[in-house]
Amino acid sequence: MMNKSRSITEIFDEAKDFGLVITSDAPLATALNRSVDKPRLGLLAMTPRQLALKFGTLYFNKLYSKSELILEITRHSGKSLKYVHQSIEKILEIWNHTGLLESCELFLTQEKDFLKYLEKYKTVEYAMEKFDEKFYGDLKIAVAGYELFNELDKQVLPKIRAFPHKIELMKVEELKFNKTFLFNSTKDLINSVTALITPENQNETALIFNTDSELKDLLKSSLSKKGIKLEIKTYLKEDISVSNYLSFIESSFNVSDHLLKDIFFTESMFGINLDRKYSDFNLNSYILNYNENKILKSIFGLMKEIERLTFFELYNKLESISNKNFSKPLKDVLVNTELGDKKINPERLNTLIYFIINIEIEIDRLNEGVLFVNAGSSAFVDRQITVFIGLDESWTKLSPDKAYVDKSAEEKKNLEKFQILLSQGNEKIYFAQNIRNNTPVIPCYYFNILTGKNIKNFEDIFFSPVTAIHESPVKIPDSDFRHDLKSGPPVQIVYISPTSLNSFFKCPKKYSYEKLIKPTEKNYFLKGTLLHCFAEFYFNHPEYAKSNFDNLLDLIMEEFSGFVNEINSDAERSEFKVGMYVIMDFLDSLKNKIEYEFAKRKKDKIAENNFLFKKTKLEKKYLNTEKWLKAPYSCIIGKIDLTSGRTIVDYKSSRSGKSSEMLIKEFNLSRIKKDKADDANFQTISYITGKREDVPDSEINFIYLYLLLNFNEYIKGTAESGNSQTEVVYIPETFKRFIISPAFYDKLGHDIKSDLTLGEYRKIILDVFDEINFYDLSSLIEKLETRIHNFMIYEKNIQYKKFGKKKENTFRNDIIQPLLKSINSARKGSADFPFIYKDDADNFLKYVREIIDEINTFNVSDFPNRPVNDLRSVCQKCDYLNICPGNKLLTADEQ
Template sequence: MSITRSKSITTIYEECKDFDLVLVPDAPLASAINRRLDRPQFGSFAITPRRLAAKRREQAEDRLAFLQLITETDLEWKEAAYAVENILACWEFRGHIDAILEYDAFATDTIRTAVDAIAEMDTTVQRLTEYSIDEDKSVAVVGEKQLTELERSILPPEYTTIDPFTDESFDQPPFHVLDSPAAIIDTVLETITAENAENIAVVHDRTSEYGSLIRSALEAAEIPYYGGLGFTDEPHHRAFLQLLRSAHAGRDTRVGEIKPLLTQLEISIDLEHDEKRLSHFDNPAIDWFLDFSNSISTYTFEDAIEVYEDATDSQLTIFRDELSQLGIENEFVTEGALDRLEFYLQSYDVPVDHENEGVLLADATSAAYVDRPLVFYLGLDERWTHSTPHRPWVDREQYFEQNIRQFQLLLQNGQDQYYLVQDSAGGTPVTPCLYFEELLDEKFERFSDLDSMSHARATRPTQDGFKKESNNAPTKEIEAISQSSLNTYVNSPRDYFYSRLVQTPDKEHFKEGNMFHDFAEFYVNHPDQITPSTLDEIAIIILEEMKPYLRSVDHNVRRTKYRIGLETITDYLDTNPLQTDAFLTPDGGYGQNHFAEYFDKPVQSPYTEQWFENTDLGVKGKIDLVHGPTQLLDYKSGSKNSPKDIVKNSDIESPTDRPNFQALLYLTQQRSEHPDQQLQFTFFHFLETLDDVVTGNANIDDCLTTVTYYPTTHEEYIATEVIFTELQEEAYGDCKKTFSKIDYGTYQAFLDEHDFPTTRDKNELIESEFGHALTDRMVDAVGDYKYVKNGCKQALKYLLGIRNRNYFAEDLDAFETYVQDRLTELTDRHNGGERFPVEGPGEEPNYRYVDHRDCILEEGSR
C-alpha cells in the first residue's frame, strides 16, 4: 500500500461547483471551497453537516453540555464529564441519544440522569438528529466516509459523492531529519517573514514541545500567527492558576516552583535562591504572596482574581466570565474547588478569540485540510496517531480507516510540503506516526530508515547587517582539574561545559555539608571551645542557616540530626587525634568559616581544608583533613559506599554511570609528596549511624570507609608472604585448608611463573588460564579433592578482592596519564577545536547526575 494522492481543493471545487449544496467533513475544507466560489450564492454552498443543521458556527458541544449538566443536576464534575463524553460519542456513532442505554455497562443512574438532561438541551447533535435536507436541492458530498453516522443521517435520498482521492499514488517528499526541536524551529523560521506569513501553515501535535517553541519563535520575530493557543496558554491565565496552586502549597513552597509566576509579576530573583522556601526568603516583593497564602481558603475566586489583577496591573475578564459560566466565582478557593477548576480546564477547550491573520498553526489530530501554499509538518511521530476509543459502539476498523484517510489528506496540503522530524531523542529512536506502517511498503523503526535527508543544525541569520567578527583571543591551556569537575566531565562533557557558564541555585545538601565542614575545621583548631551545651547551640545555628531550604514540620527532626552529626564528628576526632608532627604551612584561612566568624576565632591549621594545585600532575582540590602524612580524611553527609564501590566508580577503563575520582585524585597528589609510602584515604560519613545513635547502638567504625594505596603493583603485593598468610588464616574455609598444606615458596614460585590477568571480574578470573593453572598446581601439591578446587576459587576471589578494594602503583600511574589526556581534550574544546559532546568516555550520561539537563539537547546535538 502507498499514500493515495488527494485531489487539490481547486479540483474538488470544479467537481462540485454546479451543485446547490456541498457537504464536507471539516470546516477548513468548507472555507477553502467557498473561497473559490466564482458566482453569487444565496445561503450555504460548501458546509459541514453540523453547521448546516445548527445554523451557527460549530461549538464545543461537550463543554457546553457539561456546563449545563453541572448547573441543572447534582452530578459531580467528573461524573458529568464522563457521562457527556460517552453520550455524545455514542450518539454520533449510533444516530440517537438513547442508544447508549442499550449497553449494560452504561445503563447507570448517572448516565440516565445525563441523557434526560441533555435531551432537553439545544445542542448541535439534537439539531442534526431532527434535520433533513430539502429533496429539491442538488447535493454533493465530499469524503462521505469521513462523516459520522449522525452526520450521514441528514443526507437526502439522492446525492452525488465526490471522492477526495484520485487513483494515483502520492509522491511523498523526503523526511528532513534535524538534530533537535530547536533546530526544526530554526529551519521553519528561516522561511517565514511577516510579509509571507499568510501563505504558510505549520502542522504539529498541540501536546508536543513544538507548539510552545514555534509560538515563542514567531513572537520573538514579530511574525503574526493564529491557532494553537488555548485558554490556559494565555500567560496571565496560566500564572493565575499557578498563584492559586502555589498559595495552597503554603509557605514551604520553593522559590523556583513559582518562578514563572514571579516572572509574570515582574519580580526578579536570582537563580541562587531557587531551592529556598518562601517562608524564610526575605524579599519584600513577595510579602503580599505570603499574606495571600496564609489566608487563601478565605478568598473566593472573584477575590483571588482581584488580588492577581492588582499585583499584575492586568484584567482577567475572560477568566472571570468562565468562572461565572461554571458558577463558582463566589466559591471559596479550597483545594477541592481548585482541583475541579483545573480538571475542567484540562478536559475542555475554552474558546478564545484571536485575530485570524498570519501563520496558521494547525493541530495534527484535528482537521485534514490546511489551505496554504506552503505547509511545514513538525514531528510526525507517534503522537500524530489518533487513539481509538475503547467503547462497544465503536467499529474499530471503520474508525481506523477514517483516521488513516484523514492522515493521508493532511500530508498533502499545500503546493509544497516539508516534513521536519527528529530521528532520535534522548538516545532513543523517534517512532514515526503509526499510520506510516499501514501506508508504506518499507520496514522501518525510525525516520532515517525511510526516504530522508539529514541536516546539520540550522542557524538564524544575523540581523541589521551585523557580521560576526573573528575571535583572535589567545588560546587557553587547562593546567589542572578538580575531582568534581572531572566527575562531571567524564559523565557528560556538555554538562561540564554548562557548569562553567550557567549559574546554578544553592543546593540544600551543599549548604548542609558546608556547615558541617566548617564545624569540623573549627573543632580541629579550637576543641576547647566546644562543650555539650555548645553543640546544642551550634545545631540551632545550622538549623537557622538551613531553614530557607526546609519545611517547617522538619525543623525539630533536623535539629536532632544536626546535634547527632556534630557529636559524631567530635567523638571521632577525640578518639582519633592527628597522627602527624610534620610541619605544614598554614593556608592563611583559605575561604570563610561560619563558626570562626561566630566565635571570633581564627582557623589557620595546616591540617584542615588544605588547598592544592599541582600543575605537573594536572590536579587540584581541597583536602578536608590531613590526618597524618599518609592519612587523608573527607567528611561526607551522604550515604556510605564500600571500598569496592569507590574503586569501581573511579575506573578509567570502563567508567561507571556514577564516576567519582575523589579518592584516586587525592591519593595521586599525596603520592607526589610521599612517593614510596602506603597511603590511606578515609570517607567519614558522620550521619551514617544516625538511627543507631537514637537506639544507643552506634559504632563509629560504621561511619568510615577507607581505601588504601600500596606503593607497588598488585602482582608484587599479592606475591608477598603477608598475603600468603592471609590466604591461610583469613580467607574462606576451603581456601585456608588448602593453602595451609603448602609453603610460601610454592605459592611464590607459582606467581613468578604466571601473570595475574587484568580482569576485575571474578568469573573471568576463575575461568582464565591463570585460574586453571592455579587449580592444577594446588591439585598436584595437595591432592585431587573437591575442597582443593573450591579453595582455589576462594583464593582467586580473595586476591581479586584485594585489587578491587585498593589502589596500586599501576592504578595511579594510569590515572596520571588519564588526567593529562582529559586536559588535552579540555584545552582543545575550550579553544574551539570541537564542541563539547553530550556523551563522555562512559558514553550515555547518567542524567540523574547531570546538573544542566534543560541545556542538553541529547543525541541529536552530539
Template sequence: MPIRRTKDLDSLYDEVAGYDLVVVPDAPFASALDRRLDRPRFGSFAVTPRRLAAGRREQAEDRLAFLEIIDRSDHDWRAVAHAVGNALQCWEHRGSLDAILEYDGYSDGTTRDVVEMMRTIRTTSKRLTETVIDDDRSIAVVGYDQLTELERSILPETFDRVELFTDGEFEYPRFHVFESATDIVSALLDTITDRNAERVAVVLDGGSRYSSLVESAFEAAGIPFYGGPGFIDDPHHRAFIRLLRIGFRGTETTVGDCRPILAGMGSDVSIDDHQKRLDAVERPELEWIREFRLSVEERTFSEALGTYARKAGVELARFDEELRTLGIADEPVTSGGVDRLSYYVQTYEVPVDRDNEGVLLADAKSSAYVDRPVVFHLGMGREWTHSAPQRPWVDTEAQFERYVGNFQRLLQSGDRQYYLVQDTAGGDPVTPCLYFGDLIDEEFERFSDLESVQHRRRPRSTGVGFDRRPPDVDPETVETISQSGLNSYVNSPRDYLFGNLLDAPDQERFVEGNLFHDFAEFYVDHPDVIADTDIGELIDAMLEEAKPFVSSADETLRRRKYRIGLGLITEYLDDDGPESDAFLTGTSGWGDNFFAVYFDEAIDSPLTERWFEDHGLGVKGKIDLVKAPDHLLDYKSGGKKRTSQIVKRAAIDPPADTPNFQAALYLTYYRTVQPNEQLEFTFFHFLEPMDDVIAGEADLGDALTTVTYYPFTFDEYVGSRDAYETLLDGYNDCRETFDDLGYSAYCDVMGQLTFPETTDRNELRASEFAEEFTAAIDGGTSDDVDAEKGADQAIRELNGVRKRTFFREDLDAFETFVDERLEELNDRRAGEERFPVDGLAGEPNYRRVDNRDLLLAEERDD
C-alpha cells in the first residue's frame, strides 16, 4: 500500500474545532491542535486518554509502580520490574488489570502480589479504568485505530470518529544518501544554527550512534537542544555507577577500568597504563580510587555519592534524591545493592529537568508526530522498526498496524522533511526500515534504489550545506607493510585503520613475549653472562617487569613458566643455534633489550632482531634469528601450529578466516637475499613442551614447526627426484608401487601430465589427471603391486607437500597480492572510498580484532 497522506493540521483543526473535546493518540499532536485554538476556553480541548484521566502531564507509571511495590514488599527487584511491565502491558491491551492472571506462564507468586498491590496504586492505567467521558459533551476521536483497548475504555457510547489520513498519497521526498553518520551530522551543522534551532526537529533512534554524535556536535557548536540524554546518560551518573562496581572487582581492576571516573575528574592517564592493575600503578590521581575500593563496604550509598561528587567538583543532588526515593541512601554499599541500583537506572527513565529550548530531538520509535516546521529524519534503517511484544495478550496484527500508522505520520511531520541516510555502514548495505516494504511499491534493497541524491566526499568541492569541503591535504603514501599490519588489514580494513590512528596500551601477553624474545636475543650474544647468573635472579627481574599486569596469586605458576621458557630457549640455542654470523653484515640494533639494560651489556650480533624494509616488494619486518644463510627462526610463546596450518593461513584467494602472512612475507623478502635457494622458516613455540618438561619427557622437536620454500614451481617439483623420493617414504602401497615403477618411468609419466590446481582431495580423485595418472602407473607396474591404491596415495602425498610448502608461484602471487593491497590501502587513505569493516574474506574474525568497540558491528546487516 502507498504512504497515506495525513490531514493537514490546519484543515484537521477546522474539522474538529466545533467539538467540546477532541481525543487524540499522542501528546505532541494534542499540543499542536491546542496551539491553533482561536478563542479562550475552559478545560481541555485536544487531549490524550491518559492525560485526560490523570488530569496532569503523563508520568512513567511503570517506574512509579515499581518504586511503590519495592517499598511495600521484599520481592527481588528484577522480578518486580518484570511483573510490573507484564501487568501494565496486558492491562493496556486487554483493558483489565486482572487479565494477566489468566495466563499460566505469567501468573507466578510475584505477579499475583504485584497485581494485588497495583489495585491501590494510583497509576494512570488505574485512572483510565475508572474514567469515562461524559456523553453530554460533543466528542471527536482522531485516529481511533491508534488507541489501545485500555485507552478506548474511556470513551462514551456516542462519539464521532475523525480520520487521521486522507484518501491521497504522500509523495515522500527523495533520500539524501551520505557515506557515513559523521557526514550526516556535518550536514546538519551546515544547516542548523542557534538562531533557527527553535524551528527544527531531528528524528533518530535514541539508542543509535546518531544520538550521541548529534548531541556532541550540537554541544560543541553551541546549538541548544532538548529531548536527548536521560538520567543514566549523564557522564557523572555513569561514572559513579562504575566507581561502585570497581569497589567489588578486587585486585584484577585495571587502570583502564577507571578511565570514565578519571574523565569525570578532568584527568587521564597514559594509554600505556590502561591494562595495568590499579594496585600496581603509583599515580596521585589514582590513590583515592584505591582507597575508595578498599573501604567501599564501610560507606552508605549517599556517602559514596558524596565522595565522588567532591572529587569531581559537581553537585549530584538529583542522584541523591533518587537514592532516597529507592530507600537505599543510608544503606551500606553491597555488591547486591550495586547490582540493583545499576539495574534500576538502566531499566527506568528517571525524570530529569530539561530546558525545552532549541532543536527537538525525537526518538523514532517513541514519536508519531513532531510539530516543527523543519524535520530531519536520520538513519531510517531497520533500527526504526519496532519489535512487536511477544506476549499472548498482544494482538500482533493490530499492533503492527499501529506501528505502521505512526510511522506514516512521522514521515510527514513538518512543513519540510529531509531524509538523511546511509547506503552502507561498516561496508555492508543498510536495510531501510522494514515498514517501507509495506508502504513503497517499488522493489528496493537499499536507499539508493529509491529516488535519492548522493552526497559524496569531493576532493576539492566548493559546495555548501550538504556538500562538505574536505581538507586540501595530500595523503601520505604507505610504501611498505608489516606482516601484522597485513594480517589486520586483510581481516578488517577498518580495524587496521583504527590500529594505526590510536595508541595501543601495553598488554600482559606482549610484555611477557617481549621478555622471552629479549632473553633469546641476549643469549645469542652473551651466553657466558647468562651461564654465570642465577636463573632465579632473572626470573625475579621478569616478574617485577610484568608485575603491573599480573596478580601476586599467580606468582608460583609464572615462576615455573618463566623458568621452563628460559630453559628451553637456552637448550635449543646451545644444541642447534647459529654457528657463525660471517655471512651477514652488521646492523645497528633494534630497540631496547630488557636484559641488555639489566646487565649493562651491548648487543652486537647481526643474527638477531634483524630489521628489513624493501620498498620494491612493499614489505618490512624483523627477523628474530637468522639461524643460517638459508634458515630463519621466529620465537612464539603461543600454541604450536602445523606446517599445513601455516601455509593455509597465508592463503590469498580467498584469505583464511585467521590470516597470518608472516612466513610468506619473510620468505618473500629473504629469497631476494638468497635467490634461487631452498629456504626454511622455523617457528619455535618454546612453551609448547611445558607440560612434558614437568613430566620429565620433553622433546624440543615438539616445539618446532618448519615451513620450506622451493625456488621452483610445483609442476617442476612433482616430476623431480625429490618428489619421487617422497613417494618412496610414503604409505606402503605407494612405496611398493613407485619402487616397482622406477624414477625414469615416473619422470616420463609426470612429464606428460599437469597436476590440477585444486587441493581438495575429492576433486583431485575425481579429476581427469587422477584417471590418466592411475592408468599410466598401472600400465608401468607389475601385478604384484596395488597400482590403483598406490597412485591414489601418491596423489594425496604430493598434494600434502603442496599444502605444507611454499613454491615459487605461491610467493610470486603473494608479491602481487601485497602490491594490490598497498594500492587499495592508499586509495582508501586518499578518500576514494571508506575503510570497510569486512575484509577480503567477508565478515572479520572478531577474535582477531583489536578495536572491537569502534567497528559498530551491531549495526551490520545480515
C-alpha cells in the first residue's frame, strides 16, 4: 500500500516544544522553522550538515567547499582535474555511507592517496565526523525521520547523552491518485502547467519533476514568458553566457568544417540574424557570399585565431563585440582554475568544460516564485499547490551495487522519500505523458513495489487516468513550430499539386503542417534544383552548354558551395558532372522528336528561376521547359520539367530509380489499402490525368530520367544510353477495352495466337471479365486457363502435339499461362506493358475531387491526425512528430 506522510503541521505540533529538531531533509527543516510562531533563541530545526557547518566554522580555521578542495588537491597532487574530481566524489560517497573517513580506505584503491588531503583541507564532512555533542549544551533534542539519515548524518547525533526523541514522518493512511492527467505531447503538458500558474498562486506552487530532464528548460522558458517568477537553483553550467562562451571556443577549433547552423548560438550572443534558409550551407561560403554583416565577419575572424588568445582575452573581446557583460562567476572560475591567463587550446578547454559541467557552482536563487523540486532527491515540499510532472521511470532512484552500501536499507529510504514526496501539498495535481521521444513512457518502478501490481503504463486504473489535450494559445518557446495552426481566414482550394496530394494522403495533419512551416534549404533539394536548371539551359542552348561545360559546372558548384567542404568537394563535382552528362545524352537523343514551342513574348524569354540564364545573359528560346500544368477539370496543378506534344519528362536526382511496375503500383489505392501500405505516390497519375486535358484521346508518354542512377557506370565509362530512363504510357482506353483490342492482341507474341483468333480470345475474356482480379495471376489462371484449354482442345479439336506438347499439364503451363501472364502484366505494369488506362485516370480524378472537398472542409475546422491506414510507422517517419500533439505512436497499428 502507498502511505501518506504526516503533514508539516502535524510534525511541527510534535516538534515545537523541543530546543532543536534534527532532520536530514532541508526543506522540512526550513518549513518547521517557518512554522514557528513564538520568539525563540536559535532555529528550531537544522540538518546535520547545517549543524556541522556552524560547528566547523567555530572549531576549525576554514571549511573548504567541494570545488575548493578539488582544486587544491589538483594543484598539490599533480593529478588531472578529472581524476581528482572522480576520486573525491567516490570518497565523499563512501564517507556518507560509512560515517568515518578512515573506513573509506577499505573501499579505495589508488584514490586512498587523497585521504590525507581530506584531513588537511577540512570540509563540512570532516566537521560532521568530528562533531562534538557538547556543542548542543543542554538543548532538548528530537530527530525527525531518523530512518532517512545516512551514517555521516548520524555522527552529529548525541552519543553520550540519552538518544533524542524520534519523530515519525509517515502515518498509516493510504495515498491515492484521484486523477492523473495524461498528455500525448510535451508541448501540451508544458502549456497546461503554464496555464495553471498565475502571479497570484506562484508563491504557493511547487513543480515536482526530474529537473535533469528537458522539462526544466521548457518550463523555465514558458513560465518566464508568462511573467511568472521562479524559485530555482541555477548553476553556472546553465548560464547562457557561459554555454555561449564554451560553444564559441569549441566551434572555433574546426571552424572551416562548420555549417551555418553550427553557429546559430551566436545570434543571441551578438544580436545578429542568420538566415535559416541557409542552415546547411558551409559557414565559410555563407560568410563570403551571403552575409555582409560586419559583426559576423569579426566573429569569424576571432574564431579563426582562437588559439592565439588567452581565455581572459577572449572573454574581454566577446564582451566588447557583443556589448554585453558576461558571467562574473565564469571569470571567477577562470581565476580559480588558473586558466584565465593561459592560451586557449582543446586540452585546456576540456578542463574548463569539465570543471563547469561536473562541479556544481550555484550562481543564483530568487526567493520567490514557483518552486522547482527535483523528484529524484526530494521528500518534503513546503508549498500548498504541488504539481507532479512526469512520475516516470526517471523518478526511480537506483541504489548502487557497492560493498559499502546497504542496498535494502537504501531502497527502504528511497521508497519512504517517494511516498513523502507524493503526499506533499494540500492541492495535488498529477501530470504524466503517454509517449516521449517516440517511445511509450513507463511509470516509476516504485508504484509497482508499493501497490504489488505490475503497472506498465499510465493507462492503469491505479492512476485514475484522464486524457488531456491542452488548447491554450501559450506556445512552447524555442520550438521550431512558430505558427498558429488556426490563424487566418480559411483558404478554399480548387487545385492540388502531386506533392500536396502525397502529404495529405499520408496524413491530413502532416499536410497542414507542411503548408505552415517554411522548409530549410536542403542539400538534396538544392542539388536537384541545380541539375534541373542545367537541363532547362541545355534544352535551350545545347551548343553553348557543350562548349562551356566546365564553366557551367563551375557556376553550379559555386551555387552549391554552401554544402561543399574540402572533403566532399570532388565527390559533389563528380555527381554534378554525371548528372549533366546524363541530361545531355538524353536531350540529344530526343532532339528530333521534340515539338519546339517558341518563346515569343519578352516575358516568356526570361527564365526567372534559372540562375544559369542570368549568369550567361542568355534568353529562353522555348516554352517546353519548367512549364506549369494547370488542369481545371482534373484540379491538378504542378510544374513539368519538360513537355513536348504528348510527352512529359521528369528529372530525378536521387541515386535510385523505379521500374514501370513500381511507378504504376504506387498510386494503386486498393493495393495500398489491402497491403496496409504507406508508400503512395501520385506524381505519375497526377501529371497524366492533368496532361490528358491538353491532348484528349491520345497516348501520353511519361519519361522519368534518373540522373544519378548509373553514376558508377558513367564514372567507369560503361554506362549505356537509355539505362537511366523509365517510361510509362497513358492509353486513352479503359483496361477492359484495351486488353480485347487488336493493339493489345498484336502485342502478344505467343504461339497460341495462331489457333486462337482475336474474336475467340475476346469472347473468352469478356465472358468472365467481371469475375477476374487482373492484378492477381492466380485469379486469371483460375477463371481463364481451363476455359481456353477446353475451347481449344474440345471445341476446336486441336491436339497438344500441334504445340509440341504431349501432356495437358505442359500445354497449360507453357502455352496458355504465358498469355495469362501477359494480361496480368498489362494490368500491373511491366517494361513490356508500362500502361496506365483511361479508367485509372478517371478513378484518380474522382479521388482528387474528394480530397479537395475534404481539404476545404478541414480548412474551416481542423486537419485530423489520420496517418494512412492508421499506421504508427507513418508517425515515426513524420517530420512533424515532435510538434504533433495528436500523433498516433500509442494508438495506431504497429507496423
